[in-house]
Amino acid sequence: MNAASPAKPTLVALLHGPDQPGLVAKTANWIYERDGNILHADQHRDDEAGIFFQRIEWEAAGATEGEKEDFSSFVKALGMKVSIAQSNVLPRVALFVSKIEHCFVDFLARWKMGDFPAELVCVISNHTELRSITEYYGLPFHHIPVGKETKKEAENSQVSLLRDYKVDLVVMARYMQVLSADFLATCGCPVINIHHSFLPAFAGAKPYHQAHSRGVKLIGATAHYATAVLDDGPIIQQDVSPVNHRHSVRDLVRRGRDLEKSVLAQAVRWHLEHRVLVYGNKTVVFD
Amino acid sequence: MNAASPAKPTLVALLHGPDQPGLVAKTANWIYERDGNILHADQHRDDEAGIFFQRIEWEAAGATEGEKEDFSSFVKALGMKVSIAQSNVLPRVALFVSKIEHCFVDFLARWKMGDFPAELVCVISNHTELRSITEYYGLPFHHIPVGKETKKEAENSQVSLLRDYKVDLVVMARYMQVLSADFLATCGCPVINIHHSFLPAFAGAKPYHQAHSRGVKLIGATAHYATAVLDDGPIIQQDVSPVNHRHSVRDLVRRGRDLEKSVLAQAVRWHLEHRVLVYGNKTVVFD
Amino acid sequence: MNAASPAKPTLVALLHGPDQPGLVAKTANWIYERDGNILHADQHRDDEAGIFFQRIEWEAAGATEGEKEDFSSFVKALGMKVSIAQSNVLPRVALFVSKIEHCFVDFLARWKMGDFPAELVCVISNHTELRSITEYYGLPFHHIPVGKETKKEAENSQVSLLRDYKVDLVVMARYMQVLSADFLATCGCPVINIHHSFLPAFAGAKPYHQAHSRGVKLIGATAHYATAVLDDGPIIQQDVSPVNHRHSVRDLVRRGRDLEKSVLAQAVRWHLEHRVLVYGNKTVVFD
Amino acid sequence: MNAASPAKPTLVALLHGPDQPGLVAKTANWIYERDGNILHADQHRDDEAGIFFQRIEWEAAGATEGEKEDFSSFVKALGMKVSIAQSNVLPRVALFVSKIEHCFVDFLARWKMGDFPAELVCVISNHTELRSITEYYGLPFHHIPVGKETKKEAENSQVSLLRDYKVDLVVMARYMQVLSADFLATCGCPVINIHHSFLPAFAGAKPYHQAHSRGVKLIGATAHYATAVLDDGPIIQQDVSPVNHRHSVRDLVRRGRDLEKSVLAQAVRWHLEHRVLVYGNKTVVFD
Structure with a gap:
């Protein structure tokens, strides 16, 4: 019934929080170091409010449930709020x-x-x-x-x-x-x-x-x-x-x-x- | 400077008032009987309010200034309000x-x-x-x-x-x-x-x-x-x-x-x- | 099932043919003289080709089937082609x-x-x-x-x-x-x-x-x-x-x-x- | 005359080439390690053709002319084509x-x-x-x-x-x-x-x-x-x-x-x- 999902399960994170140097590099690195493959990464900065927004979607090498928790902890340590979805868990x-x-x-x-x-x-x-x-x-x-x-x-x-x-x-x-x-x-x-x-x-x-x-x-x-x-x-x-x-x-x-x-x-x-x-x-x- | 005007001067009337049978025929006839040539005629009826609206544009056979006044009198006698423009008098x-x-x-x-x-x-x-x-x-x-x-x-x-x-x-x-x-x-x-x-x-x-x-x-x-x-x-x-x-x-x-x-x-x-x-x-x- | 039809049956004619003076007046008159009530009338002239087009919709006082034939004959005599629909005959x-x-x-x-x-x-x-x-x-x-x-x-x-x-x-x-x-x-x-x-x-x-x-x-x-x-x-x-x-x-x-x-x-x-x-x-x- | 430029000069790179793991992380890292500040980064992958596209804009800490050449060499070494513009050099x-x-x-x-x-x-x-x-x-x-x-x-x-x-x-x-x-x-x-x-x-x-x-x-x-x-x-x-x-x-x-x-x-x-x-x-x- 779900024609839109890609073949391999992916994780999609939506995160936002105070802007700071290196955020794009840090999230991309975290995924790359775990052999993840970033499919899409889109950023936005609200210059007035100084807020950084990102949507990042990747194929995880390991079990997605654990990866989800680990990424969440990592991002929260950067002072960001995050919500993560798994493509193989349908809402x-x-x-x-x-x-x-x-x-x-x-x-x-x-x-x-x-x-x-x-x-x-x-x-x-x-x-x-x-x-x-x-x-x-x-x-x-x-x-x-x-x-x-x-x-x-x-x-x-x-x-x-x-x-x-x-x-x-x-x-x-x-x-x-x-x-x-x-x-x-x-x-x-x-x-x-x-x-x-x-x-x-x-x-x-x-x-x-x-x-x-x-x-x-x-x-x-x-x-x-x-x-x-x-x-x-x-x-x-x-x-x-x-x-x-x-x-x-x-x-x-x-x-x-x-x-x-x-x-x-x-x-x-x-x-x-x-x-x-x-x-x-x-x-x-x-x- | 005015590329939009047709070659021959025309009159354009905008009229509206209480709807009544025969309005389309009456205005068209008035023009036809004076050898006018209707170029465009568009009507609208507000069914709720019972109001008739018309825009009618025609080439007049005679002098347009007189025709303008005559048409105006005719339409007012039907209980309508009217405003008439002449294409050869630029606003x-x-x-x-x-x-x-x-x-x-x-x-x-x-x-x-x-x-x-x-x-x-x-x-x-x-x-x-x-x-x-x-x-x-x-x-x-x-x-x-x-x-x-x-x-x-x-x-x-x-x-x-x-x-x-x-x-x-x-x-x-x-x-x-x-x-x-x-x-x-x-x-x-x-x-x-x-x-x-x-x-x-x-x-x-x-x-x-x-x-x-x-x-x-x-x-x-x-x-x-x-x-x-x-x-x-x-x-x-x-x-x-x-x-x-x-x-x-x-x-x-x-x-x-x-x-x-x-x-x-x-x-x-x-x-x-x-x-x-x-x-x-x-x-x-x-x- | 047909919410769009008006309460009273109407006729809708689509006609076109060589342009000539008085067409708007003639069709409107024909209807008015038979106590018809024009609901919509829209005209178009192809100035290059010299063709007149009209859509006219009216409530007929008499039986619509006969009116349809009569109007058709009248319009054909003016050299126009015509197609007429009745609102109470669903396609x-x-x-x-x-x-x-x-x-x-x-x-x-x-x-x-x-x-x-x-x-x-x-x-x-x-x-x-x-x-x-x-x-x-x-x-x-x-x-x-x-x-x-x-x-x-x-x-x-x-x-x-x-x-x-x-x-x-x-x-x-x-x-x-x-x-x-x-x-x-x-x-x-x-x-x-x-x-x-x-x-x-x-x-x-x-x-x-x-x-x-x-x-x-x-x-x-x-x-x-x-x-x-x-x-x-x-x-x-x-x-x-x-x-x-x-x-x-x-x-x-x-x-x-x-x-x-x-x-x-x-x-x-x-x-x-x-x-x-x-x-x-x-x-x-x-x- | 140029209201669109940000206050500080930036570099904008457009790059594309064969997709490969870690590209997002690699470009972001390169900039982060040189104390650059990424303002915008947008990626696209043509899944059919296996091509990766990126536009990345950043404020460079050092002299932009040198940075431009260095980034260019780095990206070419990854097998990508690149074109880089400087915001303070108007086309x-x-x-x-x-x-x-x-x-x-x-x-x-x-x-x-x-x-x-x-x-x-x-x-x-x-x-x-x-x-x-x-x-x-x-x-x-x-x-x-x-x-x-x-x-x-x-x-x-x-x-x-x-x-x-x-x-x-x-x-x-x-x-x-x-x-x-x-x-x-x-x-x-x-x-x-x-x-x-x-x-x-x-x-x-x-x-x-x-x-x-x-x-x-x-x-x-x-x-x-x-x-x-x-x-x-x-x-x-x-x-x-x-x-x-x-x-x-x-x-x-x-x-x-x-x-x-x-x-x-x-x-x-x-x-x-x-x-x-x-x-x-x-x-x-x-x-």
Whole structure:
């Protein structure tokens, strides 16, 4: 199912911390001395903040699990934060959906074609409309209704499920509920959301109505990590399409779907390939 | 200088008002019965608001000045508002500039190549840096300094000049001053501004700094009619370019220039070709 | 299933022919005199060739079938060619597919959401991989294998099916076979194909390999009407995406899918809304 | 004049050759051991061809001229080809122009704003129309007419001038002559050309006419290194704009200018920042 992985298992480290001389040499040396083969190494320096960022991917000569721990200790001793992924351990993804199907159906089709190096472990929905297509693709579907009174309880059930499934990433494929700060604090993994506007313009409800009312000439979509503040999290990817006076709100909704599908898929793919590093409220995307 | 005009003079009417049966037939008939030749006719209906919009361009058999008045009376009798331009009467444009030169130099070069069906009658600036290039292109340059204390007085001088030159359109080519509501009420013509963000995101000062700080993945530019509310007027044109974490604010500024140049030029060209109809806080652009 | 149709049935005429004075007035009058209500009217003049093109959509007061014939006679008497669609008679579409699923699955999902004003009547494939998803969407699936020896025979079976289903449009959703001139001459309806390059660059086989080998910085997709000359028919829609040296052929294939999906869907939608007029080897798209 | 240079002089090496273990570590170490500070390091591997590419930029502790030679020897000993630039030695650029002014005027304005880390040393033209604007910007203008009979002689004069001015890069800003293979072999520096189509579509003369005639829905521009085969050299940058049936050839020409200006400027800027590595008939652009 995972066409994107290279034949041999690799390690991918994302690290960042205070800039200092020799960092590129030090990490490259560490790997070279252990007979590792660096496949990709990409650096970035935030000159204003004095921060060094690196994504480095290599084939390890030895057992990858041990190498992972050793590299982590080495990098931390340099004062850096690090997160390391192994290409042969697929991240486990849960999809949150509602009734709206375009992002979800598109995501499933891409996953089936091997676009995402991940296991799709379950689908969670507050409605039942998307049960049938979920089951067509052979995935478990969990219906957890969410009402005004029952939101807290529903979120507890969701968190429970995420733990049972050992989920590494939640993707909100047009899940039309706001996740509480509590949920985000306890769910134990990042959450990627797709918002149907070019943020920060038109945050909140009914962005296509807002866009139509303001008379903008482009509509957009934004994939970002969900945070406690609505539509304010670190942006991973954005795209836009031209519109004009002939387009009704309904047309914007329809045309926006193409953006939502491709922007969400790109953001999730980058995340799964361990290319996205969050710092402050921004992202570095090593694409 | 005006490569865009057709050989024979034409009339272009922009009209709008309450929708009613037969409007397309009525305007077309009126012209046909007077042996006019319709070159372009474009309609739009705002179904929600029940408003009909039309741009119609034709070669008149008779004297265009009289035809203009007659058509105007005819359309008003149908309950519509109308504005009519004659292709052989070039609109008179004044440019407001400051020190920043890219939009201005680009505008001059386009004008010299015949991109704008207009007379460029004068350049007004609160600085003197752009005097030399203005004079290279053979245009009058007026230096009107603007200070905190002297803004009112400066605006009066500007309005005076606009009247003397019989200006039909003011173009703010990165003129870094906010025009007062008073100025806009008395200057006697529309004002097109270029704002260096994708409005409504990042209105106000230093939009590239705002964009950099929010970590967006696209920067934009917006050409709009200036109104008393800053960066809030009807939008004529917008465009965006991708950016990433490697781009400093300085890079955004540089990359944004291409957007500002082309978006402003497109908006002004559409306005001069009598393609832009403002209603409420939005535009219909018959492109 | 058809969310795009207006509440009341309308007629849409596409007409073109030698330009002559009064055409806009004449067609508008004809409709107005019969108490029709023009919803949209868009004209184009090819000044070089002296040809007039029009798309006009109206609500007819009387029975639409008779009105259709009458309007047709009227327009032909003006020396024009015309094709008229009724919004309450949905075109019947057949999909030709092979093993590649992205365009097909995307098309089905859009159709289910009501994006296409059409009946999807059958799916024809030279393989069986896509039978299951076809049946999930409740559509008949016809397996017609195509071999070197059996191509003629297979095409005869295809044409037979198209006649039985009274098909108005064939959509090749990455059907990897070239249709013969014979097939196109006898199938009785237009055929829309999606080619995975920015035509006329990289016509023929393996366009992503060709693009990779030439080192282009953009890849494209082109939707066009199939003609007897491979990848040479009238172009309806095109789009591109940036690529760089880091992208392998496999990456181009993956990134190109988004283009293929959206470009094909847009072209088919325009065709079904009776917005595309073919003349010579080009199209006028009244969007 | 050169806003893009960092405060401290740096070296930028572009290297490529057969891939082998430890290359990233070896180059980084070499610099680190000499107390150099790596500012940027970007790698690429062509997995099919087994070639390693790197761009590495660093502040050298010692004298940069010596460091340049030493690094060069070190890299060659690894079996790699290398080219090294010093940020404090500005490349010397000559512009070739004809009568068409948009690319040229735009280029001058960008240069004046500091967009190009280069010295603009002279302008060479086969016409005299652009003498005045060249002199406005304080640059030497050389008129070398080119006739059918005198082409060889003219090219000799051009090569002479390039040598006198010690030119490092020729930019053809819509110079409407084909440079001969002889010229390219003897001029002693790379030549960047802007072609007004999305190559390989519409190579050769009158690409906008070709595009109009084929009925494409996008027009493009391509910046590439000139080679002995017309419009066939390694592509540096490409971009496109949407067009439709309403656009005449004249409209395509006008709309294409924006593409030509920005694509040429971007390609030249990348070249001057030593970001473009040519191999075979393709480029690696470390942007």
